[in-house]
Amino acid sequence: MKPAPATRELFDVTCPFCGLLCDDLEIRTDGTELAVSASPCTLRDTRFALAALPSGPRLRPAVDGVPSTLDQAVARAAGILGAARQPLLGGLGTDTAGQRSVMRLADRCGAVVDHMNRAATSRNIRVLQDSGWVTTTLSEVFNHADLVIVLGQAPMRNFPRLWERILSTTDPRADRRRPLFLGEPGRRRVIALAADGPAGPTLPPGDSTTTLDIGLEQLGAVAALLRALLADAPLQSPGIGGLDIASLSALAEALRQARYSVVIWAAGEWTFPHAGLAIEMWCELARDLNRSTRSAVLPLGGSEGDLSANQVCTWQAGYPLPTAFARACPEHDPYLYDSARMLERGEADALLWVSSFSPEAAPPASALPTIVVGHPGHAFSSPPAVFIPVGVPGIDHAGHLYRADSVVALPLSRLRDSGLPSAASVIDAITGRLPAGAGA
Amino acid sequence: MLIKLGSGRVYDPAHGVDGGVRDLFIDGGRIVADPGPDRPVDREYDLRGLTVMAGAIDMHTHIGGGKVNIARTLLPEDHRSHPMPRAAGRRSGSGHAAPSTLATGYRYAEMGYTTCIEPAVLPVNARQAHMEMADTPMVDTGGYAMLGNDDFLLQMMAEGAPQPLINDYVAWTLRATQCLGIKVVNAGGINAFKFNVRSLDVDETGPHYGLRPRDIIRTLSRAVHELSVPHPLHMHASNLGVPGNYSATLATVDAAEGYPIHLTHVQFHSYGTEGDLGFSSAVHSITEMMDRNPNVTVDVGQVLFGQTVTASGDTMRQYAMHGHAHPKKWVCMDIECDAGCGVVPFRYRHRNFVNALQWAIGLELFLNIKDPWRVFLTTDHPNGAPFSSYPHIIRLLTDRSFRNDRLASLHPEAIRMSELADLEREYSLYEIAIMTRAGPARILGLEDRGHLGPGAAADITVYRPQADHEAMFGSPVLVFKDGELVVRDGALLKAVRGHTHVVRPEYDPGIERTLEGWYRDHHTIRMRNLMIGDEEMAETIGSPVEVHPCRR
Numbered sequence: 001m002k003p004a005p006a007t008r009e010l011f012d013v014t015c016p017f018c019g020l021l022c023d024d025l026e027i028r029t030d031g032t033e034l035a036v037s038a039s040p041c042t043l044r045d046t047r048f049a050l051a052a053l054p055s056g057p058r059l060r061p062a063v064d065g066v067p068s069t070l071d072q073a074v075a076r077a078a079g080i081l082g083a084a085r086q087p088l089l090g091g092l093g094t095d096t097a098g099q100r101s102v103m104r105l106a107d108r109c110g111a112v113v114d115h116m117n118r119a120a121t122s123r124n125i126r127v128l129q130d131s132g133w134v135t136t137t138l139s140e141v142f143n144h145a146d147l148v149i150v151l152g153q154a155p156m157r158n159f160p161r162l163w164e165r166i167l168s169t170t171d172p173r174a175d176r177r178r179p180l181f182l183g184e185p186g187r188r189r190v191i192a193l194a195a196d197g198p199a200g201p202t203l204p205p206g207d208s209t210t211t212l213d214i215g216l217e218q219l220g221a222v223a224a225l226l227r228a229l230l231a232d233a234p235l236q237s238p239g240i241g242g243l244d245i246a247s248l249s250a251l252a253e254a255l256r257q258a259r260y261s262v263v264i265w266a267a268g269e270w271t272f273p274h275a276g277l278a279i280e281m282w283c284e285l286a287r288d289l290n291r292s293t294r295s296a297v298l299p300l301g302g303s304e305g306d307l308s309a310n311q312v313c314t315w316q317a318g319y320p321l322p323t324a325f326a327r328a329c330p331e332h333d334p335y336l337y338d339s340a341r342m343l344e345r346g347e348a349d350a351l352l353w354v355s356s357f358s359p360e361a362a363p364p365a366s367a368l369p370t371i372v373v374g375h376p377g378h379a380f381s382s383p384p385a386v387f388i389p390v391g392v393p394g395i396d397h398a399g400h401l402y403r404a405d406s407v408v409a410l411p412l413s414r415l416r417d418s419g420l421p422s423a424a425s426v427i428d429a430i431t432g433r434l435p436a437g438a439g440a
Numbered sequence: 441m442l443i444k445l446g447s448g449r450v451y452d453p454a455h456g457v458d459g460g461v462r463d464l465f466i467d468g469g470r471i472v473a474d475p476g477p478d479r480p481v482d483r484e485y486d487l488r489g490l491t492v493m494a495g496a497i498d499m500h501t502h503i504g505g506g507k508v509n510i511a512r513t514l515l516p517e518d519h520r521s522h523p524m525p526r527a528a529g530r531r532s533g534s535g536h537a538a539p540s541t542l543a544t545g546y547r548y549a550e551m552g553y554t555t556c557i558e559p560a561v562l563p564v565n566a567r568q569a570h571m572e573m574a575d576t577p578m579v580d581t582g583g584y585a586m587l588g589n590d591d592f593l594l595q596m597m598a599e600g601a602p603q604p605l606i607n608d609y610v611a612w613t614l615r616a617t618q619c620l621g622i623k624v625v626n627a628g629g630i631n632a633f634k635f636n637v638r639s640l641d642v643d644e645t646g647p648h649y650g651l652r653p654r655d656i657i658r659t660l661s662r663a664v665h666e667l668s669v670p671h672p673l674h675m676h677a678s679n680l681g682v683p684g685n686y687s688a689t690l691a692t693v694d695a696a697e698g699y700p701i702h703l704t705h706v707q708f709h710s711y712g713t714e715g716d717l718g719f720s721s722a723v724h725s726i727t728e729m730m731d732r733n734p735n736v737t738v739d740v741g742q743v744l745f746g747q748t749v750t751a752s753g754d755t756m757r758q759y760a761m762h763g764h765a766h767p768k769k770w771v772c773m774d775i776e777c778d779a780g781c782g783v784v785p786f787r788y789r790h791r792n793f794v795n796a797l798q799w800a801i802g803l804e805l806f807l808n809i810k811d812p813w814r815v816f817l818t819t820d821h822p823n824g825a826p827f828s829s830y831p832h833i834i835r836l837l838t839d840r841s842f843r844n845d846r847l848a849s850l851h852p853e854a855i856r857m858s859e860l861a862d863l864e865r866e867y868s869l870y871e872i873a874i875m876t877r878a879g880p881a882r883i884l885g886l887e888d889r890g891h892l893g894p895g896a897a898a899d900i901t902v903y904r905p906q907a908d909h910e911a912m913f914g915s916p917v918l919v920f921k922d923g924e925l926v927v928r929d930g931a932l933l934k935a936v937r938g939h940t941h942v943v944r945p946e947y948d949p950g951i952e953r954t955l956e957g958w959y960r961d962h963h964t965i966r967m968r969n970l971m972i973g974d975e976e977m978a979e980t981i982g983s984p985v986e987v988h989p990c991r992r
Contacts, residue, residue, distance in 0.1 A: 012966040023969045096571060097980060107531045128513055132769040132783075138964040139776040143591075144634055165964060176961045180591060180777070181635075181648065259636065290759070294636045296774060314509050315541045315572045318519040318534035328525035329532050330540075332516055398980055400567060407506050407775055409567040410969055411976060 006030070014412050016095075016394035017047040017357060019302020019404030020138075020159050020166075031417050034395070039173070041160045047358055050377055051392050053418055059376055065383030074426065077352070077371040077386045078433035084350035084369075086326060087111040090339045091363065091374075093304040093355040094423040095399035095412060099312040101427035102354065106325045108431055112348065113313060114322035114339035116361055117306040120268040122334045123276045124299040125310075125320050133283040136262055136296035137405040142166050143180040144294075147258035150192045151282070152216055154266035155300055156202035159404065162300075163204060189254065194219055212251075213242040216269065220278025223285045226252050230288055255289055266300040300404040304357050305393070307402040308409075340364065352430075356390050356423050371430075373423050391420035441482045442467050442475065443923065448487030448902060451873040452494065454881070454891035458870045464492065466898040469923035473894045487902055490917060493873050494890050495554025495899030497880035498830075500674075500704055500739050501821040503544050504558045504572030504581070506565045507751040507781035510771050511538040511822070514783055515749060517767070529934050537748040537785075537822045541575040546932050547828055549578035552901030552916040555880075555889055555941070558583045559623055559674060559704065560753045563590070564776040564965065566617035566972060567981065570940060574983035578926060580899075581983065582884070582941035584623035584674045585613050586753055588656045589630035591777040592958055597659060598649040603666070604948075610663040611947035612955065616971040618985055620884060620941050621671035622664050623704075625753040626678055627653035627692075630780045633756040640756070642678050642691035653678055654695040661699035667945035668990040670885020672700030672737065677709045680757045684713040686722035690729055698735055702883065705741025705820040707802040715857055719794055723804040730809060737883055738809070739816035742802035742833050743795065744825035749785040751822065758782020777963065788825070796854035798824075800847065806837055807863045812874040813882070830876075831914035837867040838909045885988050886941060898923035939986040940977060 013025040015038075022044075028035040036048055053059065061073035068076075081087050089102050092115040106113045115121065127133060141148065148167060155162055164171065169186025171177040179186045192203045194216040203209045214222060218241045228235055229252035239245045255261050263282050270279065282297060289295035301307045310321050317323045319332030322339065335341070342348045343366050352371045353363035359377030363370055369385045372378060376389035393399040394412030399422070402409050443466040450462040465472045465481075502508050512519070512535065519534035524543045526532040533543030548556060556576070561569045561583035573581035587593055587610065596606060610622060628646040629637075635647040642653045661673040677692040679685035689709040693701060703709065712722035730736050747766075752758050755772050762770040762784055771783040788795040802824070809815040817834070821827035836843045840863075847860055855861070867875075881890025888896050902918040915930030926933055952967065959967040978984040 012968045014969065023966050100575070104531070107526055125513060128510075128769075128771065129516060130769065132514065132765075132771045134772045136774045137776045139778075139962070140634070140774045142964060143777055143962060144774070174960070176957070178961065180595075180962050260634070290772075294634065311509060311568070312571075314512050315504075316575055317532070318512050318538075318540035318543070319516060320513050325526075325532060328527075329523035330519075330534055332519075398976075400571070400980060407568075407773070408564055408965055409571070410965065411567070411972075411980075 010413065010415065013415065014394055014410045015044050016392070016401055016412055017044055018159055019300055019307065020161055021302065021401060021403045021410045022161055022165065023410055027415055029415055034415055039161060039164055043160050050358055051395050054376055059389055059420065061386070061388045062383060063386055070388065070421070073386050073388050074429045074433055077388070077430045078435070080350050080369045080371060080385060081109045081352065081430065082435040084109070086348050087350040087352065088339055088342060088348035089113045089352045089354070091116050091353040091355040091361060092309040093357050093361050094309070095305060095393035095401055096308050096312050096409070097399050098354060098356065098393070098423035098427065099305070099309045100316070101424040101431070103312060103316045105427055105431045108434055110326050112322060112324040112326065112337045112339065112342065114337060115306050115309045116355070117268065117301070117304055118321050121301055121306055121310055121321065123267040123270055123279055124301070126276050126334070127280045127283055131280060131283070134286050134290055134296045136298055137407050138166050138403070141262050141298060144260040145262040146182060146188055147254055147261040148188065148190045149261070149263045150190060150195060150203070151219055151263065151265040152194050152269050153197045153202050154269040155264050156195065158266055158268070158303065159300060191251065193222065212247065215241055217272040220281045222248070223278065223281035226255065227281070227285050227288055230256060255295070256293070258293065258295070260294045261289065262295070263297045264300060298405060301406065302402060302404040304355070304361055305401060307406045308400070311402055311406065343368070354423055356392055373426050376420065388426050389420060390423045390426055391418055393422070396420045397422045442479060444481045444484040445487050445492065445900065445902070446484055448490050448492035450492045450892060451869050452892040453870060453874045453878040455893050464892060464900065466920070466923045469898055471892055471894055471896045471898050485918065489905070491869065491903040491905050492892070493901050493903070494877045494892050494896070495901050495919070495921065496552050496876045497555040497884070497886070497890055498548070498553055498818065498827060499557050499816050499880040499884060500559045500818045501556050501827055502558060502560065502751050502823070503556055503576055503821070504541070505561060505569035507560070507753070507783055508538060508572065509568070510781065510783045511749045511751045512540065514769060514771060515785060518747070518749070530932050536828070537826050538751070541572050542577060545577035545579055549919055549921070549927050550930055550932060551828070551830060551914060552903070552919050553579060554899035554919070554921050555580040555886070557581065557620065557884065560625065561585050561617055561619055562753070562775055562779050563613055563617045564778045564970060566619070570618060570972065570977065570981045570983060573940065574981050577935045577937060578921060580938035580941060582620035583617070584621040584671070585617040585619040586623050586625055586779050587613060588624035588627045588660055589779045591631065592955070594628070594631060594649040594651060597651055597655060603659070603662060605951065606659055607663045607666050608947040608951040610660065611667050611945040612951050614669070614942070615944060615947070618940060618942050618972050618977055620943055620988070621669060621674050622660060623674040623676065624657065624660055625676040625779065626680065626756055627656040629653065629678060629756040630753060633759065633780070634774050638756065638760065640678060642688050642695060654691065657692055657695035658697055661696040661701050665699045669943055669945055670988070670990065671883060672702045672735070674702050674704055676704050676754065680708050680754055681761060683711050683719045685709050685711050686725045689726065693729055693733055693736055696735065700735045703736060703738045705818065705823065706738040707741045707743065707798065707805055707824065710801055710805060717793055717853065719797060720857055721797065721801045721804055723801055723808055726805065727808045730814065737814045738805070739818040740802050740805050741818055741820035741824045743788050743798040744819065744829050744832065745788045745790045745795065745799065746825070747785070747787045748822045748825055749783060751781065751783045753779050753781055755780035755782045758784055790850050793851045793853050796850035797857055799850065800854060800858035800860045803836060803843065803860055804858065804863065807865045812871040813879045815875060816880055817875050831910045834872055834913045835908065835910040838872065840864060840866050885943060887988065938983065940983045941988060942985045943988050943990050945990045
């Protein structure tokens with residue numbers, strides 16, 4: 001008779017599935033099955049369910065759709081990358097260790113590196129590179145911010161516990177949890193702009209919350225008008241969208257009166273033309289306010305390891321993503337090395353796609369020889385040249401991820417013994433098998 | 441393997457060796473005593489006519505952590521104009537003012553440096569600092585954890601917490617962040633800036649907690665001393681860059697009440713208000729204070745001309761200086777009820793009166809401080825200049841005619857205001873070895889670094905003597921790291937990994953119960969997840985710790 005597996009209880013476990021990296025999870029596990037208890041979060045529950053180990057061949061590597069040994073798969077991957085004239089390392093859904101391995105491989109084989117969320121990250125980074133900004137982090141928002149402006153739907157939708165953990169000043173399940181500097185009871189106004197979606201407004205109703213109806217594409221103009229009002233510039237404008245000049249003036253006055261205001265957005269949904277300029281306008285608004293009071297912005301990211309990949313690339317190469325190692329030195333150009341554009345224009349001849357957090361982030365359709373280092377749940381309409389299933393960071397192996405504010409790196413734990421290798425170890429193995437002199 | 445370095449001219453101030461011809465022996469990565477004629481030597485290097493020193497130690501260089509990566513992100517132009525190609529044994533990189541980590545490690549090794557300490561580790565950002573330093577090859581690293589603006593400490597002090605409890609928190613912080621010392625940046629000022637306070641002098645009362653910077657400086661310098669942490673409280677004083685700030689610097693020393701205190705980048709804190717332009721050198725006030733207070737050490741933070749980037753935890757002062765940004769872009773950030781950071785690119789100009797006088801003030805400090813064991817060579821990289829300029833500074837210190845030629849090219853009013861032309865001192869090689877090796881090792885408590893006696897780590901740099909000390913120190917003949925030859929004739933032979941130096945004073949674990957509640961109730965990360973374990977350092981971060989004893 002098999003002995004019953006010992007049940008372990010783990011506390012303060014970090015959830016790797018969105019940029020909030022909530023680290024208050026309690027997990028019961030027998031070494032394989034995972035039972036999570038924490039505040040409700042649909043994203044987390046979905047992703048943990050997807051991480052349940054499939055049985056059978058999906059846990060084994062495959063070459064041209066045929067199950068293979070890890071060694072065979074690694075050898076084939078190295079052969080493809082070694083023979084390529086311009087390899088592309090994309091996806092990059094991994095932890096800091098995985099990204100370190102990607103960087104080593106890229107420098108060896110002269111690849112371009114780019115993350116699947118990079119278009120969104122670049123919208124923010126370009127503002128930083130062009131003019132800079134004043135930013136803040138989650139705990140500062142929780143404790144200091146007496147006025148928070150949430151732009152768009154993505155902050156509340158893609159960061160499901162943002163309200164509970166950061167914006168709300170009370171927690172019904174933890175009565176001692178309260179902001180340090182907002183008095184008793186904590187007073188924080190939260191105003192959402194462009195937050196209405198098919199499912200209605202995303203902010204919980206209440207005395208402290210307001211939702212203002214405006215289109216996402218008009219947000220840049222809203223910030224411009226607010227800046228003009230705060231500068232006491234004469235305005236002919238009747239307002240914009242559903243916001244008349246009286247509501248805009250009230251908003252400007254609220255910003256002027258606030259002791260510490262914060263503007264939050266998530267750039268993934270800012271897909272309209274010149275969205276970067278709109279983001280810059282909000283950053284400049286916060287900078288203007290700092291002449292007399294305190295204000296900061298907080299662009300949220302951190303999904304699929306995007307901020308982690310960007311941080312590692314920046315410290316190792318000197319540039320954010322995308323970065324190319326096609327010549328002897330790293331080069332950064334968000335247009336030239338945009339992976340989607342390169343694939344569309346046929347400027348790459350091999351693709352390594354890393355995606356270890358979910359099976360949904362599949363490689364883009366292309367005719368290139370493709371290596372997928374990914375979540376075991378990946379399903380393919382036509383099998384890639386090489387598929388190597390790897391563990392989910394924070395479930396199958398320890399590691400680190402950067403949080404939404406790109407400042408705090410949290411530790412990830414190994415919660416179960418799946419036998420799946422980490423993306424880092426697989427990529428290192430591929431690098432080790434590259435033909436001598438490849439790319440050099 | 442027994443390695444012999446034969447007949448070099450050795451400068452080893454820790455043992456009083458001043459250019460004497462000596463043989464050195466290396467076994468298992470350590471320097472050993474002469475094993476005698478019976479033990480065969482496996483490899484011998486003939487160092488006749490060459491100069492031998494321990495590997496150099498940079499005790500204050502911003503090489504890792506969030507602000508450095510923000511500086512890198514902010515300045516793609518700095519990186520584009522300084523590409524570093526991959527080559528045999530080395531990976532590619534880029535940058536001059538804020539180089540990539542790999543490029544940083546290679547360049548330090550090529551200058552004969554073997555240990556670098558990151559001076560501004562925010563506890564909540566310590567993982568990033570250690571990850572970046574782990575990706576900085578060739579050198580051992582370490583960090584000073586920043587306290588003195590964190591709400592937990594200020595709350596404890598406001599409630600009148602007894603000193604032993606504060607000592608527990610300080611010791612816990614060192615343990616949790618895997619650091620070697622404690623740093624204070626603008627005591628209470630970063631915190632006050634979050635409450636919209638724009639300046640805070642040492643004896644002014646800050647917002648919310650009702651504490652003066654003086655109280656914070658005394659409490660933390662005492663804690664570091666009582667915990668027997670070798671490195672004194674590492675102090676970035678109040679009012680950085682403000683004309684007349686020397687008085688705040690003196691008040692800072694006064695606040696330490698005799699406890700050991702290290703004033704970092706003191707050049708930026710030695711300014712008077714004399715002269716027609718209201719800006720002058722107050723170096724003599726600083727050196728007289730040092731004569732009266734043997735508990736004080738300093739590093740200089742020398743300014744050199746050209747483009748760089750300033751990266752600091754001092755949000756209050758960085759925000760105030762943002763109008764000087766060149767190019768015109770800058771970042772300020774409030775961080776996690778812990779501290780903050782500000783990144784402002786800057787170009788120091790030799791024809792600018794203030795910049796020229798800053799350059800002269802740094803050199804006046806070096807030349808007026810008599811005891812080389814109490815002053816260390818830094819540029820506060822990259823704030824005064826990139827670290828790659830150290831060989832140039834050594835030439836300025838050792839060669840008076842070179843120095844005076846440079847001085848002559850500066851803004852004429854700065855030349856008139858400075859006494860530099862009259863300072864005759866030239867540093868000897870022995871004094872350079874003190875200031876860049878033996879001194880930093882002693883002040884950091886790295887008992888097995890910075891010297892060449894038996895038991896020391898075999899971090900050794902060999903130079904070819906030349907009249908031009910910039911060329912000599914810029915390109916050593918040989919560099920050994922832990923006994924391995926890693927650089928020959930100024931070129932990297934192989935990349936190696938270093939360790940992380942830490943100290944670990946004991947504390948009552950009861951403090952963790954208090955902290956656990958504090959983090960749960962007011963933060964967005966759990967206390968256990970802030971703490972970095974030894975296994976995490978060795979495995980996922982990639983830089984195993986080396987624990988040094990706590991004793992004074």
